[in-house]
Amino acid sequence: MVPVQSIATVPCELCGNHDVEVVSTHDRDASPLQVVMCPHCGLVWNDPRPSADALAAYYREEYRQDYKGTLEPKPRHTLRAARVAVERCCQLRGDLPRGEAVLDLGAGGGEVVYVLRQLGFPASGIEPNAAYARFARERLHVPVTSGIWQEASVEPGSLSAVTLFHVLEHLDSPLHAMRLIQGWLRTGGLLWIEVPNVEAVCQAPSHRFHRAHLYNFNTATLDAMGRRAGFEVVRIFTSADGGTVTSVLRKTDGSASAASSAPSLPGNADRIRRILAAHTPLRHFLSAAPYLRPLRKLKQRVSESLDLARNKNPKNLMEQVLQEAFRSGVLSVVIDLSELAAAAI
Numbered sequence: 140m141v142p143v144q145s146i147a148t149v150p151c152e153l154c155g156n157h158d159v160e161v162v163s164t165h166d167r168d169a170s171p172l173q174v175v176m177c178p179h180c181g182l183v184w185n186d187p188r189p190s191a192d193a194l195a196a197y198y199r200e201e202y203r204q205d206y207k208g209t210l211e212p213k214p215r216h217t218l219r220a221a222r223v224a225v226e227r228c229c230q231l232r233g234d235l236p237r238g239e240a241v242l243d244l245g246a247g248g249g250e251v252v253y254v255l256r257q258l259g260f261p262a263s264g265i266e267p268n269a270a271y272a273r274f275a276r277e278r279l280h281v282p283v284t285s286g287i288w289q290e291a292s293v294e295p296g297s298l299s300a301v302t303l304f305h306v307l308e309h310l311d312s313p314l315h316a317m318r319l320i321q322g323w324l325r326t327g328g329l330l331w332i333e334v335p336n337v338e339a340v341c342q343a344p345s346h347r348f349h350r351a352h353l354y355n356f357n358t359a360t361l362d363a364m365g366r367r368a369g370f371e372v373v374r375i376f377t378s379a380d381g382g383t384v385t386s387v388l389r390k391t392d393g394s395a396s397a398a399s400s401a402p403s404l405p406g407n408a409d410r411i412r413r414i415l416a417a418h419t420p421l422r423h424f425l426s427a428a429p430y431l432r433p434l435r436k437l438k439q440r441v442s443e444s445l446d447l448a449r450n451k452n453p454k455n456l457m458e459q460v461l462q463e464a465f466r467s468g469v470l471s472v473v474i475d476l477s478e479l480a481a482a483a484i
């Protein structure tokens with residue numbers, strides 16, 4: 140299909156150009172949604188989109204209900220989020236000396252903050268949805284405040300790491316957010332970002348775009364945005380199924396001056412265009428992915444149901460998952476046993 144040329148209502152966040160091509164006209168629910176790509180760098184975003192005020196209200200009040208169908212995490216959500224949090228924290232803690240301050244932005248029900256604190260990091264979180272933030276404080280007893288990133292009150296240079304797990308794609312100005320976060324970090328501090336990969340072919344083509352995902356990245360555009368924000372890129376990688384991209388960024392002495400000109404990513408838009416065109420419904424349904432995925436989900440659901448039949452208390456679920464991880468060796472260095480015992484009470 141020949142891409143439709145257009146002029147975006149907001150310039151490319153990465154390279155500043157206004158001319159774009161339309162890559163999709165609907166979201167994963169088949170509702171109208173115009174998704175455009177910058178032909179110069181390959182950044183993909185929803186255009187037009189709601190105002191900043193409308194977005195803030197949506198995330199404060201509706202998003203969790205809209206996305207998860209609930210006002211606060213149900214036990215199944217906590218169990219699932221706990222397992223994901225353990226995986227994420229295992230990766231993260233290899234980069235950080237124990238005891239360093241970490242902020243999880245978009246902290247949800249506080250599961251990542253909980254696991255990090257059990258691993259010896261004085262972690263805290265910020266979550267736009269008031270009910271989820273309250274759940275984190277009252278049910279998991281971890282410090283998660285309710286608010287949006289633009290209004291966060293963080294002492295400059297006070298943090299050793301900030302984590303953004305599936306958050307950056309929701310922000311209306313990701314470059315601005317990354318520069319703000321840089322100010323919160325000490326020199327040498329890390330910014331961890333995990334986002335969906337626009338090149339992913341593990342889901343049906345019709346599920347690629349989401350109205351809440353304002354930006355869509357691949358490794359090249361996420362890497363370039365980190366550099367544009369003035370960070371040094373420590374590493375960048377995709378998940379085993381290609382569904383997500385993770386970038387680990389470091390604030391250096393020269394970070395502020397490194398925030399520089401628009402990047403050049405020759406060939407990146409062509410690459411994304413080719414991948415999107417090749418990922419047709421027919422090819423997808425002739426591959427193994429659509430058949431293995433439901434089987435994996437069914438297995439996960441049965442396993443979760445067995446666990447939840449024994450235990451529905453959120454804090455106990457977190458402890459159960461942590462202890463499973465220690466027993467299986469996923470978390471190989473056991474923390475102080477007295478801390479673990481105290482946390483289980």
Ligand SMILES: [Zn+2]
Pocket residue numbers: 151152153154155156177178179180181182
């Ligand atoms: Zn661009």
